[in-house]
Amino acid sequence: MSEPKRIVIVGAGLAGASAAAALRDNGYDGEIAVLGAEAHRPYELPPLSKRILLGQSDEPDWVRDADFYSGHDIDLRLGTGATRVELGARVVQDARGGRHSYDRLLLATGSQPRTLPVRGVDLPGVYSLRTLDDALALRSAFAGSPRVVVVGTGWIGTEAAAAARQQGAEVTMVDVLPGPLWVLGPEISEVFAGLHTEHGVQWRLGSGITELTGGPSGVTGVRLADGSELPADVVLVAVGAVPRVDLAHAAGLELADEGGVAVDASLRTSAPDVYAAGDIAAQWHPRYGRRVRVEHWANAKNQGAHVAANLAGGQEPYTRSPYFFTDQYDLGCEYRGLADPSRDELVVRGDLGKREFTAFWLREGQVTAAMNVNMWDDGDALQALVDGEAKVTPEQLRNSDLAALP
Template sequence: MAQPRRIVILGAGLGGATAAATLREHGYSGELVLLGAEAHRPYELPALSKGVLLGDAEEPDWVRDAGFYEEHDIDLRRHTIATRIELGARRVADNQGGDHPYDRLVLATGSQPRLLPVPGAGLPGVRTLRTLDDSLALRAAFADAERAVVVGAGWIGTEAAAAARRHGVDVTVVDRIAAPLLPVLGPEVAEVFRNMHAEQGVHWRLGAGIAEIAGDSAGVRAVRLADGTELPADVVVAAVGVSPRVELAHAAGLELADDGGVAVDASLRTSAPDVFAVGDIASHFHPRYGRRVRVEHWANAKNQGAHVAANLLGEHEPYTAAPYFFTDQYDLGCEYRGLADPDTDRLVVRGDLGTREFTAFWLREGHVTAAMNVNAWDDGDALQRLVENRPPVDEKTLTDGDLSAIG
């Protein structure tokens, strides 16, 4: 297959920027355009809800050093948003009046935070956490606040609550679910996080919905719950998930998947010739699971961005990596590998949930679907093999045996 003369990448987040850098590392010498909405050069997201928000870091982890893009002839266009894709003409228009013909196109447009669907959601003091500027603004708000309400008990919500407590803010977390992180971890492991936050002074209002955010042009004053309870607040964090940015893809006529993402095959190709998608928007037919998977975590964007480079240059390699993410909250650090269904998979624990030093395994038909190590760092390679190779295992070996000898 002939090498493309011009590759255009829409989205200068981790997935798009990694794709651009990897193309150059693979020896691609054609024109390479990277369109990004932000003023900052491409960066990774994890530090925004961890080191930066905590005040331990002033900058995120940059995808590449400041001079990398110019030195490698990557045309990084900041403040630039694609507004239209013309698949037939193979061109992209942008908000700056630019016109970008392409031979190959990568969609890496990422996600945007969901807004709270209640009155008062647009008041000053209601914040989301997705960008570097969001993180810095929320950190400043925590520094001035006495009381915060976090709406959402997922990963961003629990990390935001931990950061608020570091800043000395009185925090209440509200969610309709019965325990934090319940859909991902199941009740037993979710209780570990609930207890840890309670020990740190976080108040839980679980199984509760919000009806309104009260305040005025000066800012928020309180969050009113559906049962009439009023929670005073100087700042409200909306941490109710994200939506993939698929408007461009939809308008262009690309096939979308039932999960809201852009449908891509095992090698990350969309329904249109020479158009690929990576990261949060990619609903990827995953050979490991035999179905579509859309993952909104940092490692997926990075790994898919790196993987797609070879396919842009003519390969057809399937993307087979298992999902991975990590979190740091107070004195708890953990890594999660794989993709479990805690409602149906069997939980097996190595170590002690009570001391928060353990490894949790989720089993299905004698194979590990996911493993999460919590404050336990010696078995990472073994856990990766268990998730990727899926050898048959028994519970006794997982709880007491030599994990390095499996798989």
């Protein structure tokens, strides 16, 4: 493919900004326009539920310095979301009425928090956590040791609960699932449940929510399906996210059954010269032989940087394994790969009780994922085992030198 003269990027989050930066870093000298709905310049999301909620910083990790975009002739339009894509005309229309022609287009519109279909979700004191402004508002709400109810026990919910407890708030976590981070399976879920319990978190698991109670002055409680009510001054709704695909759907792009915009291995959509990256990209992944959509930080960063070369004329497939990390109280961990705990065998190296271990997931004797918890010496070896889909035995994983395994 020939190099385009003008590239438009819809979405000024990590994926979109990483693509713009990589285009310039790789020597692309055509026009680049980046449209973003937020007023803040592009930033990374992990610090929102970590450093910022803990009061350790007022700023996230910015993707690039403030003067990078103008200094590299990138037309960054903040507070200017896209409202329409006209594939035939090769034009993007923005919320201010502007029209932006493109030779190639990248959609990197990210995700938005999933809402609860119950009465009271719009009461004052009910929060979600997705943006820098969300994080600053929630941190302010945690001040003064309020009664906090966190609805949802996934990554955002557990990290926010840890931050609230470390600031002295009373915290109760609610979920229809039987344990926190259930996506990792019951054994690992129990590790995180014990961690939070030791730090004073209360639980109402296996329970649905029917209503958030309160009035004009704010939320006062969370009513559960069994009729009981938890008192609450602050409620965080952390029940997952949904990809922002309205723009793509309206334009007529193919969507994936798994959610997101269907893209091939090189992140191309069903329309000529239109690509998608980050949270919305349901990619045909060469490693897994199926579509994969990942909402974690590393995927947005790496896909953004990778798709830049394809926008400029390349056709390389994206082959990286998923990666994410979390920090909660004194626990830190990294996860590599893509396991299915319902069908994969769990192998633990180390001590679950001390929360110092590495967990592996095996499928037909091959490593599908690895997660190191408070152990930091084997990162490269774990990555190699996951990327190589190493054929190993549980005994080897428990006792052998990981770097020496095939």
